[in-house]
Amino acid sequence: MAEQGNDAAAIGKQVQQMVERAIQRGIKGFDYVTGSSTPVGLTPKDVVYERGTLRLYHYHPQSEEVYRVPVMLVMATTNKSFVFDLAPGQSMVEFLLKRGFDVFVVDWAAPQPEERGLTLADYTQDFIPTCIRQVQNITGEPDVSIVGYCMGGVLSVIYAATHADGPLKNLACLTTPIDWHKMELTQVWQDPRYFDVDRIADTLGIIPADIVTQGFEMQRPAQRVAGQMRVWEQMWNDEFVKSFRAFERWGNETLPLAGEYFRETTKELAWENKLMKGRLKVDGKSADLANIRVPVLSVSAEHDHLAPYESTKPLLELVSSEDKTEVKLKGGHVSVIAGPNAVRRMWPRLDEWLAERSV
Amino acid sequence: MSEKPQIDLEASFREMVTQWERNFDAFANQFMGTESFSKSMNQAQDAQLKAQQAFRNWVSHNLEAMHLPSRDDILRIGEAVHRLDRRLARIEEHLAPPDTQVQKKGPPRTKQPPVRAEADDGKVKKVKKDKKAKANGGKEES
Numbered sequence: 352m353a354e355q356g357n358d359a360a361a362i363g364k365q366v367q368q369m370v371e372r373a374i375q376r377g378i379k380g381f382d383y384v385t386g387s388s389t390p391v392g393l394t395p396k397d398v399v400y401e402r403g404t405l406r407l408y409h410y411h412p413q414s415e416e417v418y419r420v421p422v423m424l425v426m427a428t429t430n431k432s433f434v435f436d437l438a439p440g441q442s443m444v445e446f447l448l449k450r451g452f453d454v455f456v457v458d459w460a461a462p463q464p465e466e467r468g469l470t471l472a473d474y475t476q477d478f479i480p481t482c483i484r485q486v487q488n489i490t491g492e493p494d495v496s497i498v499g500y501c502m503g504g505v506l507s508v509i510y511a512a513t514h515a516d517g518p519l520k521n522l523a524c525l526t527t528p529i530d531w532h533k534m535e536l537t538q539v540w541q542d543p544r545y546f547d548v549d550r551i552a553d554t555l556g557i558i559p560a561d562i563v564t565q566g567f568e569m570q571r572p573a574q575r576v577a578g579q580m581r582v583w584e585q586m587w588n589d590e591f592v593k594s595f596r597a598f599e600r601w602g603n604e605t606l607p608l609a610g611e612y613f614r615e616t617t618k619e620l621a622w623e624n625k626l627m628k629g630r631l632k633v634d635g636k637s638a639d640l641a642n643i644r645v646p647v648l649s650v651s652a653e654h655d656h657l658a659p660y661e662s663t664k665p666l667l668e669l670v671s672s673e674d675k676t677e678v679k680l681k682g683g684h685v686s687v688i689a690g691p692n693a694v695r696r697m698w699p700r701l702d703e704w705l706a707e708r709s710v
Numbered sequence: 711m712s713e714k715p716q717i718d719l720e721a722s723f724r725e726m727v728t729q730w731e732r733n734f735d736a737f738a739n740q741f742m743g744t745e746s747f748s749k750s751m752n753q754a755q756d757a758q759l760k761a762q763q764a765f766r767n768w769v770s771h772n773l774e775a776m777h778l779p780s781r782d783d784i785l786r787i788g789e790a791v792h793r794l795d796r797r798l799a800r801i802e803e804h805l806a807p808p809d810t811q812v813q814k815k816g817p818p819r820t821k822q823p824p825v826r827a828e829a830d831d832g833k834v835k836k837v838k839k840d841k842k843a844k845a846n847g848g849k850e851e852s
Contacts, residue, residue: 369719402799403792412816419819451821465788477796484803492819539743545752547759554759554766556785572738577731584723706823 375587383586389596392433394445399455400485403466404609406458407482408432409489413448418709420520421453421490423482425503428474428612429563431604432458434689435500437597443688443698450702452709455486457503462609467556469609471616472634475509483518494520496705500688501526501658502616505626508640508666513633515642521708523648523701524666526658526684529640530627531620533662536570541621548617552610564605570656594690627665640666646674648704650687650697657684676704 400407424444426432435456436444447454457479462469479497486495495518499507504527511522528534540546551558568575578595585591625631631638647670651663660679667675678700682692741747770780 365718372720402795414817414821416818416821417816418821418823453816453819463788464785465792467785468789481799481803490819536739536743539745539748540751542745542748542752545749547752547756550756550759554763569742570739571731571735572742573731573734577727580727581724584720584727710822 372587376583379586379589379592380583383582383592383596388600389438389593391438391597391600392436393439394436394442394448396456399489400482402481404459404462404469405478405482406460407485408456408458410444410448410454410456412453413445414451417451417453418706419492420494420496420709421455421486421492422447422496422498422705422709423455423457423486425457425479425497425499425507426459427501427503428459428506428608429502429567429606430601431606432456434598434601434685437601437689438593441594441597441689441694443693446694446698447702447705450706452702452705453490455482457482459606461560461607462557464556467610470611471506471509471619474506474612475513475638476634476636479506479510480514487518494518496521496523496709498523498525498701498705499527501528501684505529505620508643509626509631509633509638511645512638512640512642513636515644519645521646521648521705522643523650523704524663525650525697526652526655526663526687527649527666528658528662529665529669530624530662532624532627533659534621534657535659536656537566537621540566540569541617543622546617548614552614556610558608558610558613560605560607563608564602567602567605567657598685598689627669629669640669641671643670644672646676646708647672648676648678648701650678650680650700652680652682652684652687654682655684655687674708 395411396408397411398406399409424432424435426435436442439445444454444456483495487493497507497511497519499505499522504524507522508524508527508529511519532538541548578599582592582595585595619625619631623630626638626640629637629639629641647667649663649666651658651660653660655663664677667677678697680687680692680696680700682690682696686692687697766781770782773780
């Protein structure tokens with residue numbers, strides 16, 4: 352009898368909670384639909400270099416002493432770097448600053464029509480080296496660690512392979528595809544028999560963000576709708592909604608790409624898989640990964656649909672470094688760098704790996 | 711006495727959404743991963759680009775007839791300015807050699823990596839971890 356009473360009380364409590372949440376959904380849902388966009392990238396920083404599509408940020412140190420070697424994060428060319436700094440408490444940059452790193456971030460603005468001719472050489476032989484020189488000048492340190500994410504990792508790897516004599520100290524690649532033939536859906540959609548990359552690049556000049564976003568979303572077509580269903584269910588939960596909106600904003604603010612860069616990436620990397628085969632040449636220099644001898648960390652995600660584990664795996668097999676570490680984490684392409692999975696799993700690993708190699 | 715499992719409708723909803731997403735994506739990817747889909751998608755895009763190019767050519771001819779610069783003309787000027795900007799950046803860098811630019815701001819760069827939480831046996835633990843990593847080909851999983 353007492354047990355039945357307890358059951359009834361528990362059910363009553365559950366029903367009450369559901370009603371309260373339903374009311375909250377109505378009230379907060381209105382704010383969600385009509386509210387302005389979530390502020391992101393709030394960690395204090397200076398823009399220390401700016402030229403065309405390139406931006407270099409220096410974040411204000413947040414510890415009494417910092418490691419000798421500064422860290423430069425390189426963002427993917429398809430997205431804005433604020434995913435490294437979503438919100439206080441959800442910011443990889445803030446985490447690294449508090450752990451004693453001097454942090455710089457290479458970010459990209461939408462390339463303008465006059466930048467349609469940018470190539471892999473511009474990104475890896477001009478932009479990254481220029482940023483490194485700026486970091487050296489600001490810090491007075493001769494060497495720099497690079498952390499590249501996704502395509503930012505690919506650019507970092509190409510830079511490292513073509514600048515084997517330094518000044519790179521450590522290279523960390525987060526979900527960085529090397530074997531492009533293992534990106535199966537992209538391979539089918541960019542089948543050279545049907546995908547006329549020359550026509551696209553020549554006609555459009557700058558590949559619009561819509562096309563880039565479409566390429567991402569087609570890999571997980573239900574993701575957006577499922578996301579909206581989840582946020583509706585969690586509408587009462589302010590933290591969830593705040594985080595969701597920041598991620599949603601990041602996804603919506605995909606960047607356009609320079610046509611030449613898109614053409615070169617498609618032909619050299621996606622079709623001919625030259626990075627994997629050690630045959631990629633940039634500005635006349637060989638980007639053979641065997642040239643890389645610095646410590647390398649490769650972080651991949653178990654359920655990464657954009658850069659599957661099989662595509663990232665060859666990095667450590669191809670570099671000549673003696674000090675190399677592979678970390679395979681649960682989660683997907685974005686949850687490796689931001690969100691609860693990153694906070695709990697990836698950031699501490701990155702901190703530990705960099706700290707030992709940054710003195 | 712064991713606790714009776716409670717029905718959590720919200721958790722069930724979340725699970726249902728996850729299952730639906732997984733199944734839908736799997737089904738869609740199966741369909742979209744075919745050669746015929748790729749062919750149709752790219753043909754549609756090709757047609758759209760051809761139409762866009764034809765319209766652009768028509769506008770360009772008309773502008774030329776009116777002695778007005780076309781989009782391509784303006785782009786060429788933009789590219790020339792971009793090239794000049796790049797050269798200027800290089801010249802600026804050469805004019806102020808790195809040695810004279812060093813600003814050395816901020817806190818001292820003296821931080822050392824923390825000693826492992828286990829203090830006394832930290833070293834032992836690290837050796838063990840390295841051995842484990844080596845045995846695993848430098849691979850860590852979590």
